[in-house]
Amino acid sequence: MNPIRERQLQLTRRHFFGRTATGIGVAALGSILNPGLFSSRAAEGGPGSPSSRTHFTPKAKRVIYLFMAGGPSQIDLFDYKPKLAALHKTELPSTVRMGQRITGMTSGQSSLPVVNSMFKFAQHGKSGTWVSELLPHTASVVDDLCVIKTVTTEAINHDPAITYIQTGFQNPGRPCVGSWLSYGLGSANENLPAFVVMISSGKESDQPLFARLWSAGFMESQFQGVQFRGGADPVLYLSNPPGISPGSRREVLDTLDELNARQFASHADPEIKTRIAQYEMAYRMQTSVPDLTDISKESEATLDLYGPAVRTPGTFAYHCLLARRMAERGVRFVQLYHRGWDQHGNLPRRIREQCKDTDQPSAALIKDLKQRGLLEDTLVVWGGEFGRTVYCQGVIEPENYGRDHHGRNFAIWMAGGGIRPGTSYGETDDYCYNVVDRPVHIHDQNATILHCLGLNHEKLTYRYQGRDFRLTDIHGNVVKEILA
Numbered sequence: 467m468n469p470i471r472e473r474q475l476q477l478t479r480r481h482f483f484g485r486t487a488t489g490i491g492v493a494a495l496g497s498i499l500n501p502g503l504f505s506s507r508a509a510e511g512g513p514g515s516p517s518s519r520t521h522f523t524p525k526a527k528r529v530i531y532l533f534m535a536g537g538p539s540q541i542d543l544f545d546y547k548p549k550l551a552a553l554h555k556t557e558l559p560s561t562v563r564m565g566q567r568i569t570g571m572t573s574g575q576s577s578l579p580v581v582n583s584m585f586k587f588a589q590h591g592k593s594g595t596w597v598s599e600l601l602p603h604t605a606s607v608v609d610d611l612c613v614i615k616t617v618t619t620e621a622i623n624h625d626p627a628i629t630y631i632q633t634g635f636q637n638p639g640r641p642c643v644g645s646w647l648s649y650g651l652g653s654a655n656e657n658l659p660a661f662v663v664m665i666s667s668g669k670e671s672d673q674p675l676f677a678r679l680w681s682a683g684f685m686e687s688q689f690q691g692v693q694f695r696g697g698a699d700p701v702l703y704l705s706n707p708p709g710i711s712p713g714s715r716r717e718v719l720d721t722l723d724e725l726n727a728r729q730f731a732s733h734a735d736p737e738i739k740t741r742i743a744q745y746e747m748a749y750r751m752q753t754s755v756p757d758l759t760d761i762s763k764e765s766e767a768t769l770d771l772y773g774p775a776v777r778t779p780g781t782f783a784y785h786c787l788l789a790r791r792m793a794e795r796g797v798r799f800v801q802l803y804h805r806g807w808d809q810h811g812n813l814p815r816r817i818r819e820q821c822k823d824t825d826q827p828s829a830a831l832i833k834d835l836k837q838r839g840l841l842e843d844t845l846v847v848w849g850g851e852f853g854r855t856v857y858c859q860g861v862i863e864p865e866n867y868g869r870d871h872h873g874r875n876f877a878i879w880m881a882g883g884g885i886r887p888g889t890s891y892g893e894t895d896d897y898c899y900n901v902v903d904r905p906v907h908i909h910d911q912n913a914t915i916l917h918c919l920g921l922n923h924e925k926l927t928y929r930y931q932g933r934d935f936r937l938t939d940i941h942g943n944v945v946k947e948i949l950a
Contacts, residue, residue, distance in 0.1 A: 520651070542854075604829050612888075622873050631911075643937060700779075783827035848878060910942055910944070
């Protein structure tokens with residue numbers, strides 16, 4: 467580049483004040499050595515501890531989010547509708563549909579026939595919560611869960627729907643919920659990321675997941691999620707190359723830190739601070755990650771609790787066990803994605819497979835956290851981006867029908883820190899098509915998650931391009947009825 471032009475580009479207002487600030491490089495390094503030192507909320511209770519960065523006393527310290535990507539069928543799992551048996555194969559009434567737009571996948575169908583669930587339901591636990599036969603392990607922990615049957619969203623296609631529930635906006639570019647918590651609360655373990663992502667897949671998983679779903683959006687990249695992979699090398703480029711000793715790596719990082727500090731003093735670009743912090747975090751993770759992912763010291767009883775797949779890295783069961791180990795080590799937000807819940811056809815077979823992959827590990831996570839005294843301050847969330855329609859997609863055959871996307875109502879469950887256990891919340895109509903009592907918008911869901919961690923969703927803001935942004939945009943209400 468032309469040196470004169472480069473000089474002109476550097477002389478912006480931000481760089482002018484950055485260059486004239488005294489000791490800015492030292493301040494940058496100080497903020498890395500003590501992350502709470504320059505927190506916007508540090509003065510409220512002193513730097514460092516999570517409690518000093520909350521708006522009020524939290525019930526939860528961390529979140530484990532079990533995201534069932536694709537849209538689990540609430541009709542076949544949690545929302546029991548006995549009257550559907552008599553309505554089986556009848557046309558969905560226009561008075562129920564009320565002109566709702568449908569996806570292009572069923573817009574060409576000449577009719578929208580109602581299809582009853584072929585799976586049996588029973589009440590479980592002292593709470594008497596209805597659960598499908600597909601989830602026997604989840605049924606065993608219902609008294610620890612709050613099942614919400616009336617979550618609602620406006621999105622009816624996967625990409626905008628999953629982006630919406632994760633970031634509060636249907637278009638890409640905003641921080642996800644994990645990034646908001648990382649930004650709002652910081653890390654409780656300097657040797658591991660505050661926000662970790664793991665992905666597993668069912669046998670048929672054609673719905674893609676994009677890295678922007680765990681992105682920090684317009685925030686500094688230090689708040690984005692770090693993806694862990696299955697296998698011997700869970701984090702790319704973390705291990706030293708052959709011939710490079712830890713001492714040599716330390717010398718390289720010390721030199722890079724010095725160069726980056728000088729660059730920051732010159733340019734005042736916050737991403738330079740992030741770069742320094744990420745190098746240091748990677749160095750510490752070279753020791754902490756192998757210890758985290760080594761499950762050989764887990765008891766046989768614990769491994770059996772999660773099921774046989776727990777011994778295979780990359781499976782949902784393995785990730786659930788790692789999530790518990792991360793909770794013990796203070797990781798703030800653990801996001802587990804399990805792909806394959808998009809069942810437009812062959813729903814009976816495919817949903818059985820998905821439940822086989824996820825039912826036992828999900829319940830095991832609740833039991834494991836509880837017996838270790840971690841469930842009371844760990845918020846666990848299970849759910850997808852929307853639900854499935856009561857009407858059939860394709861032909862009505864016992865083992866070959868499907869269900870389309872449905873956002874008007876779907877089911878999730880929450881458990882642990884701050885949530886009232888043994889609760890079933892909200893009611894839908896006899897067609898499982900509309901909410902008739904206590905709707906929970908996805909903004910309400912996210913507001914409640916933040917509330918459990920001591921954060922007021924209206925006050926947790928980030929200024930960008932002259933405007934204060936938040937996870938819930940300009941919406942959202944905490945669902946106080948489900949709080950402990």
